[in-house]
Amino acid sequence: MRRPLGRGTPLIGxxxxxxxxxxxxxxxxxxxxxxxxxxxxxxGKYSTNGKNTQDGYDLAVARVNELGGVQVGDTSYKLEVVxxxxxxxxxxxxxxxxxxxxxxxVKFLLGPYSSGLTKAIAPVTEKYKIxxxxxxxxxxxxxxxxxxxxxxxxxxxxxxxxxxxNLAAATAEAAGRSPADLKVAMAFENDxxxxxxxxxxxxxxxxxxxxxxxxxxxxxxxxxxAATLTKVKAVKPDLLLVSGHTKGATLxxxxxxxxxxxxxxxxxxxxDSAQVAETLGSAxxxxxxxxxxxxxxxxxxxxxxxxxxxxxxxxxxxxxxPPYQAAESTAAVLVFVDAFRRxxxxxxxxxxxxxxxxxxxxxxxxxxxxxxxxxxxxPMVLYQVQDGQYKVVAPAEWASAKLIYPxxxxx
Amino acid sequence: xxxxxxxxDAPILCVQLLVDGILIGAIFALAAYGMALxxxxxxxxxxxxxxxxxxxxxTAYFLYKAGVxxxxxxxxxxxxxxxxxxxxxxAVIFRVVxxxxxxSILATFGLSILLQQLANQLFGADVRTAExxxxxxxxxxxxxxxxxxxxxxxxxxxxxxxALLVFLKRSRMGQAIRATAQNARAARIMGVDTTRVYAATFxxxxxxxxxAGALVAMTWLIHPYLGLPYTVRSFMIxxxxxxxxxxxxxxxxxGLGAAENFAGFLLGAEYQAAxxxxxxxxxxxxxxxxxxxxxxYLK
Numbered sequence: 070m071r072r073p074l075g076r077g078t079p080l081i082g083x084x085x086x087x088x089x090x091x092x093x094x095x096x097x098x099x100x101x102x103x104x105x106x107x108x109x110x111x112x113g114k115y116s117t118n119g120k121n122t123q124d125g126y127d128l129a130v131a132r133v134n135e136l137g138g139v140q141v142g143d144t145s146y147k148l149e150v151v152x153x154x155x156x157x158x159x160x161x162x163x164x165x166x167x168x169x170x171x172x173x174x175v176k177f178l179l180g181p182y183s184s185g186l187t188k189a190i191a192p193v194t195e196k197y198k199i200x201x202x203x204x205x206x207x208x209x210x211x212x213x214x215x216x217x218x219x220x221x222x223x224x225x226x227x228x229x230x231x232x233x234x235n236l237a238a239a240t241a242e243a244a245g246r247s248p249a250d251l252k253v254a255m256a257f258e259n260d261x262x263x264x265x266x267x268x269x270x271x272x273x274x275x276x277x278x279x280x281x282x283x284x285x286x287x288x289x290x291x292x293x294x295a296a297t298l299t300k301v302k303a304v305k306p307d308l309l310l311v312s313g314h315t316k317g318a319t320l321x322x323x324x325x326x327x328x329x330x331x332x333x334x335x336x337x338x339x340x341d342s343a344q345v346a347e348t349l350g351s352a353x354x355x356x357x358x359x360x361x362x363x364x365x366x367x368x369x370x371x372x373x374x375x376x377x378x379x380x381x382x383x384x385x386x387x388x389x390x391p392p393y394q395a396a397e398s399t400a401a402v403l404v405f406v407d408a409f410r411r412x413x414x415x416x417x418x419x420x421x422x423x424x425x426x427x428x429x430x431x432x433x434x435x436x437x438x439x440x441x442x443x444x445x446x447x448p449m450v451l452y453q454v455q456d457g458q459y460k461v462v463a464p465a466e467w468a469s470a471k472l473i474y475p476x477x478x479x480x
Numbered sequence: 481x482x483x484x485x486x487x488x489d490a491p492i493l494c495v496q497l498l499v500d501g502i503l504i505g506a507i508f509a510l511a512a513y514g515m516a517l518x519x520x521x522x523x524x525x526x527x528x529x530x531x532x533x534x535x536x537x538x539t540a541y542f543l544y545k546a547g548v549x550x551x552x553x554x555x556x557x558x559x560x561x562x563x564x565x566x567x568x569x570x571a572v573i574f575r576v577v578x579x580x581x582x583x584s585i586l587a588t589f590g591l592s593i594l595l596q597q598l599a600n601q602l603f604g605a606d607v608r609t610a611e612x613x614x615x616x617x618x619x620x621x622x623x624x625x626x627x628x629x630x631x632x633x634x635x636x637x638x639x640x641x642x643a644l645l646v647f648l649k650r651s652r653m654g655q656a657i658r659a660t661a662q663n664a665r666a667a668r669i670m671g672v673d674t675t676r677v678y679a680a681t682f683x684x685x686x687x688x689x690x691x692a693g694a695l696v697a698m699t700w701l702i703h704p705y706l707g708l709p710y711t712v713r714s715f716m717i718x719x720x721x722x723x724x725x726x727x728x729x730x731x732x733x734x735g736l737g738a739a740e741n742f743a744g745f746l747l748g749a750e751y752q753a754a755x756x757x758x759x760x761x762x763x764x765x766x767x768x769x770x771x772x773x774x775x776x777y778l779k
Contacts, residue, residue: 256749259750284748285748285749285750286748286749286750287749287750288749288750288752288753290706290708290709290753291749292696292700292701292706292709293504293700294749295500295504295741295744296497296500296740296741296742296743296744296745296749296752297744297745297748297749299493299496299497299500299741299745300483300486300745302496302623303486303490303493304486315606315607316607316701316703319607319609319701320700320701323609323700323701324700326616327616327625327627327629328616328625328627329616329618329622329625331622343606343607348608348609348611349609349611350611
């Protein structure tokens with residue numbers, strides 16, 4: 070029942086919408102309800118993460134309404150979200166964004182799931198000057214187009230492993246060594262995602278004056294890292310960085326153990342999705358893993374309390390632990406709520422400016438956008454696998470466990 | 481060139497690269513035996529070698545999950561894949577045996593896509609490994625590491641290779657396979673059931689790949705899309721080694737493994753595959769040149 074209208078009806082439908090739009094001059098705010106719109110992937114290849122996104126939005130809306138809604142002027146407004154299923158396809162997502170804006174009269178959009186779909190919708194929201202806050206498009210390329218109405222609560226890809234470089238520098242300084250003496254070995258998959266990460270890491274390594282001794286690009290079809298790791302072993306770096314989705318994570322963990330690559334600090338991405346601690350056991354010990362968010366972080370806000378309280382509320386509502394995809398979606402709704410409060414208006418330009426000026430603490434971390442619209446205030450966190458558990462060890466102020474350094478090889 | 485300097489500074493690294501290359505080359509050689517066999521006997525080029533490897537890997541993985549040591553997965557994967565290969569011959573391959581080489585490439589290419597997608601649907605896209613629990617051996621102060629699982633894989637590849645050789649030389653079916661390879665029509669006239677020979681050959685090929693796959697799951701990792709590099713490597717080894725000689729296939733496999741490893745070390749992982757293909761072109765050119773220089777005569 071996705072398309073209830075028959076073949077002959079769109080024209081009548083469009084007319085009806087025009088009449089309706091005329092009748093309710095401000096369709097985005099109906100009575101005391103603010104209507105947000107979102108196209109999310111409820112079917113297709115992103116359906117799991119699409120549901121996480123929708124659940125994140127729904128939890129935020131329910132909580133904000135429970136706490137009395139959004140106070141603008143003398144009225145307290147409730148939130149509501151209109152959803153459409155984008156079927157995980159970019160073309161459909163763009164079409165639905167048009168529909169939300171033109172037919173449903175929605176003036177504020179929440180993002181879809183994934184960088185690809187966000188990329189499809191951003192030109193539409195830009196065209197109609199409709200602010201969109203998204204929590205699931207991490208690609209740096211979203212923020213180099215000069216989009217004025219696009220804002221992202223999550224940390225973009227080039228930051229994924231920067232924290233590891235900074236942690237290595239801090240550890241060196243604490244031990245009385247200059248970070249400029251550190252040697253870095255990197256192996257990043259030859260795809261846009263991992264190369265974005267590489268660009269960020271390289272920038273930070275240069276800033277500290279570190280020496281990059283190995284810089285391999287892993288081909289996407291790679292099944293064996295032995296050649297790269299032999300080199301790593303020979304040059305004895307102080308820090309090894311690897312990113313290549315779940316395959317890269319599994320290979321890095323398995324082969325460093327097997328080849329006894331003794332590097333004091335190793336940081337990778339995707340270890341939670343590759344489940345390295347669960348499946349590879351002691352080989353994964355002391356690996357550092359990048360993540361957007363974790364329930365053990367000591368972030369907090371007035372809506373949900375601590376990150377852990379958010380996670381508990383989420384579990385009570387949806388019967389599964391919140392992945393970070395849900396948390397960053399919830400944060401996107403909170404950004405709108407905060408912006409409405411400060412703008413004290415529903416004018417899209419005023420709300421956009423208020424969003425641009427956002428500087429808030431949430432259970433998901435601090436949110437503050439740079440001029441391109443990406444959140445620059447929230448760091449990526451680093452887990453370390455300790456006794457088979459993922460423990461947050463960096464950045465220091467949010468850490469729940471102490472970094473174990475240097476990494477000890479399992480026997 | 482700093483990488484080359486590194487090799488001169490620490491020549492021991494050469495040992496590591498060589499050993500690793502030879503050990504993994506033996507696994508490539510397994511899949512290549514199968515391809516050479518099918519190519520030689522049936523004149524069919526199987527582009528789904530890698531998918532058989534993948535299926536063998538999943539067999540070992542599921543056995544491992546069920547508590548069976550993945551090493552036992554090697555014969556079990558081989559047996560299961562033999563049956564699968566036989567069935568596949570009966571369903572699809574027999575239709576392309578007498579046809580053009582190109583048709584067989586297309587048909588097996590189609591099969592490879594089908595198997596990949598089916599595996600993705602059935603097993604999910606996650607990366608899997610089967611833990612063998614084997615340790616790693618250290619030499620030269622830890623500078624050279626050889627994991628026991630790779631040695632096991634190497635020995636297994638040798639054993640399977642020798643078994644194949646003996647099977648082809650001694651057994652009735654082996655003799656029938658060789659007879660069919662020499663002249664299918666004459667073999668048929670002599671009473672060889674060539675349909676059965678073809679099915680057995682194709683099953684044998686799948687079994688060899690399945691054994692390789694079980695070793696891959698123990699040594700590296702498996703996922704539904706891992707096939708292509710194994711198919712390409714088998715193809716290369718067969719091109720290099722020719723269709724008839726199991727020992728040369730093994731040597732070519734190990735040589736390729738070592739060359740790949742050195743290329744990855746010196747040029748970076750991104751040029752590992754490119755180097756190997758460049759090598760293939762060079763060898764083909766050299767062979768052509770050399771063949772042109774040898775006098776040919778009728779024996």
